Amino acid sequence: MKLKDFLAGALTGIAAAIIVNQAIEKVNPNTPAEDVLKAVKEAFKKEGPIDGSWIVMKPEPFTNNVLSMEVYRGGISRIKNGELEQYEFAANAETGTVVELIKK
Incomplete structure (x- = not known):
């Protein structure tokens, strides 16, 4: 050869x-929304296993009386002490920082 x-x-x-x-x-x-969900899941996993998660792939407007930004909305569910806990979150679409977390 x-x-x-x-x-x-x-x-x-x-x-x-x-x-x-x-x-x-x-x-x-990898979409930015998937990266945000991965980061939120990792934070929740530090406290224990999670059962499910979801995220809306399209950012939406968010205002908290001071700041306005685009956010991804999502949720996490887990079993803690035998009871189902569900959380919904809003994360800044640019930075991935969670700006709102609500326990349902």
Whole structure:
């Protein structure tokens, strides 16, 4: 096998791998909402296991008498001391910071 043929094959393989990787990222990117939900779940898991979670994928306007921002709304449920606890949250769409947490 000639060195030129080997290098051509290796470069073609590398180029194909890069193109496939970029195509996969376009088809299944992590959305900011998923990142926010993951962070909230990790915070709740520090206190114990969670049973379920949800998040609205489209940000919505939020005002708390002082600040106005876009937020993702979501919820977490868990069993604590034999009872179901449910929480709803609003997290800043840009930073992921939880700006509201309500126990239902």
